Amino acid sequence: EPEVTQTPSHQVxxxxxxxxxxxxxxxxxLYFYWYRQILGQKVEFLVSFYNNEISEKxxxxxxxxxxxxxxxxxxxxxIRSTKLEDSAMYFCASRWEGDGYTFGSGTRLTVV
Amino acid sequence: GENVEQHPSTLSVQEGxxxxxxxxxxxxxxxxxxxxxxxxxxxxxxxxDIRSNVGEKKDQRIAVTLNKTAKHFxxxxxxxxxxxxxxxxxxxxxxxSYIPTFGRGTSLIVHP
Numbered sequence: 001e002p003e004v005t006q007t008p009s010h011q012v013x014x015x016x017x018x019x020x021x022x023x024x025x026x027x028x029x030l031y032f033y034w035y036r037q038i039l040g041q042k043v044e045f046l047v048s049f050y051n052n053e054i055s056e057k058x059x060x061x062x063x064x065x066x067x068x069x070x071x072x073x074x075x076x077x078x079i080r081s082t083k084l085e086d087s088a089m090y091f092c093a094s095r096w097e098g099d100g101y102t103f104g105s106g107t108r109l110t111v112v
Numbered sequence: 113g114e115n116v117e118q119h120p121s122t123l124s125v126q127e128g129x130x131x132x133x134x135x136x137x138x139x140x141x142x143x144x145x146x147x148x149x150x151x152x153x154x155x156x157x158x159x160x161d162i163r164s165n166v167g168e169k170k171d172q173r174i175a176v177t178l179n180k181t182a183k184h185f186x187x188x189x190x191x192x193x194x195x196x197x198x199x200x201x202x203x204x205x206x207x208x209s210y211i212p213t214f215g216r217g218t219s220l221i222v223h224p
Binding site (some may be wrong): 041043056103104 | 157209
């Protein structure tokens with residue numbers, strides 16, 4: 001079964017540093033998403049991406065966040081100046097058509 | 113925007129018993145309701161979904177019901193097994209959107 005792959009699985013970073021989280025969506029999928037999940041809380045939408053541009057974003061996705069699809073396969077989330085409260089599990093997801101998402105295995109980001 | 117409430121937050125059952133998790137939503141235009149299972153430290157995985165033109169859907173031991181009038185939907189797991197232990201999230205897609213709003217999750221514990 002095709003999978004969404006995320007790297008790294010765990011990243012520890014100093015407050016104020018930039019981090020890039022990487023995702024490889026399923027190859028024929030057209031729509032890409034980033035979600036985050038603070039420990040013990042619900043999954044929260046950050047941003048959706050289609051046709052090489054952001055199609056929707058939440059209030060959480062402020063100027064410190066950006067997304068890119070640099071080479072047609074990778075889909076990245078950049079956090080420019082990390083804060084303690086950015087510590088969370090970040091999930092990438094993709095879908096082809098229809099409603100069903102496939103989530104990646106997640107990147108646990110710890111900001112110290 | 114859409115608001116999804118989920119109850120209970122924790123559910124503990126004996127192996128073989130049934131488990132029911134309930135969700136309510138606020139946007140009457142919501143038309144797609146997926147359920148995700150998240151095992152500890154793993155990605156959310158879609159286990160069943162239902163669309164607004166259907167009242168009930170079943171897949172082996174799992175069933176979902178939808179009451180559009182009351183704006184609530186439920187997940188039913190029969191003959192529970194220890195491997196059903198996980199956090200279950202309900203979600204609702206507001207009308208015209210492919211961005212689900214998630215509930216806060218239910219931690220299901222099945223005791224052998």
